[in-house]
Amino acid sequence: MLLAAVVCILGGVLGSGVWIGEPVAEAAGGALSADATFLAPAGAAFSVWSVIYAALVVFTVWHTLPGRAADALARTVGWWAAASMVLNAVWLLSIQTSYLWLSILVILGLALVLGLLLVRANGVEGAGAGPVVVGVTFGLYLGWTSVATCANVAAVLVDAGVDPGRRVGELVGVGVLAVVCLLVWLLATRVGVARWAVVATVVWGLAWIAVGRLGDEPESLVVGVAAVVAAGASVLLTALASRTVRRS
Template sequence: MTILRRGAVTLAFLAAMVGTAIGVGAVGGDPIAEAAGGLLAADSTHLAPASSAFSIWSLIYLGLGAYTLWQWWDPRDERLIAAPAIASLLLNAAWILVIQAGWVWVSVPVIAVLLGVLALLFHRITVHPARSLLERVVVDGTFGLYLGWVSVATCANIAAALKGAGFLGFGVPEVLAVVVLAVVAALGIALTVAGRRPIAAPAAMVWGLAWIAVGRAADAPHSPVVAIAAVTAALVITIAAVTGWLRGRRAPDGAVR
C-alpha cells in the first residue's frame, strides 16, 4: 500500500502541474484571467485580488512538489494526509479545466469541495503534530498556505460566478463585499485558534486580502471602502496570528505551524 500511496500522490501532483500549464496558457489554454469571459480577471469584481496576488501559486506549487518528494521518505503516513492531499491536487486541476470550459458556476462547488478537503487536511496536521522541522515546513507550511489562499480565492470565485449570473449585490455590492471580508477575518481568527497558532494559513490569507485592497485602490472597480475593509481584515488576522504565536512560544506545549 505504501508504494501505491506514493505513486498516487506523485501522479496527482503531475496532473495538477498539467492543469496549471493549461491554466497559464502554456499548452493551449487561456490564462485564467482571460478564460470564462474574464470573470476571474483582477478588475472583474470587488473581491478580485490584483494580478500580482497569484504569484503565491509559485510558492504553493514548490511546496506541493517538495511534499511529493518528501512523502517518498515517509514510511507510514501516520498523519493520514495522503488521501486529502491527492484529492486537493486533483480538485485543483479540475477547477482549472472547468474554468477553461467557461463553466464558472460549476467551479464554485469544485473550489468549495477543495476548501473542505484542505480544511480536513489542516485538521489532521493539527491533531497530529509534525515530527520534525522539515515536516513542519514541507507539510504544515505548504498545506497551510494552500488553505489560506483558497479561503480567500473561494470568495473571489463566488463573486465572479454571481456577476456572471447578473447578480448586482442588491444594488450595494460594496456593502456585500465588506460583509464577506468580515467573514474572512473571522475565519482567519478561527484558523489561528483551531490550528494551534499556525503561521502559513493566516499569512496566505493576509496576502490575498492585501492584494484585494491594492486592486480596489488602484484598479476597477475602484472602491476605497472595500480597500479599507480588506486592509482591516488583514490586520485583524495578522494580530491574531502574531498574538497566538507569541503565546505559543511561552506555552510548554506550543507548536508553531
C-alpha cells in the same frame, strides 16, 4: 501521490495558458479578471501559485521518500493531499470550459479538504521536517484558497447578472472580508504550526484586493480600506489565537 502531483502541475500549466487554453483571468470571458468584482485581487496576486506549486513539489518528494509508510503524519495527510491536488486541476478545468457554477462547488470542496487535512494533521507526530513541510505547504495553499473562494463566488454571481448596486456591493464586500477574518481566527485555533502559513497567503490576497480597489477598476475606497484592515486584523487574531493555544 506522484500521479496526483503530476495532474496538479499539468492543471497549473493549463491554467496559465502557456500551452493551451487561456490564463484564468482571461478564460470564461474574463469572469475572473482583476477588474471583475470588488473582491477580485490585482493580477500580480496570482504569482503566489508559483510558491504553492513549489511547496507541493517539496511535499510530494518528502511523502514519497522511503519509510514514509510508517510515518503517522504521512499516512494521515496522504489521501487528503492527493485529493486537494486533483481538485485544483478540476477547478482550473471548470474555468477553462466556462463551467463557472461548477467551479464554486469545486473550490469549496478544495477549501474543505485542505481544512480537514490541517485539522487532522494537528498534533500528529511526524518524523524530521514532516510537520513543517505539511504545515507550510498546506497552510499556504489553504490561505490562498480561502481568499480565492470569495473572489470566485463573487465573480460567478456578477457573471450571472447579479447586480445589487454599488453601495450594496461594497457592503457585501466588507461583510465577506469580515468573514475571512473570522475564518482565519477559527483556523488559527485548530491547525497548529500551519496557522502562520495560512495567514501569510490570506494577507497576501487581501493586500492585492486592496491594491486593486484603490488603484484599478472597479475602484472602491470602502472595500480597499476594509481589505487593509482585514489583513491587519487577520495577523492580530492569529497572534492572539496562537497565544491562547500555547497557554491551554
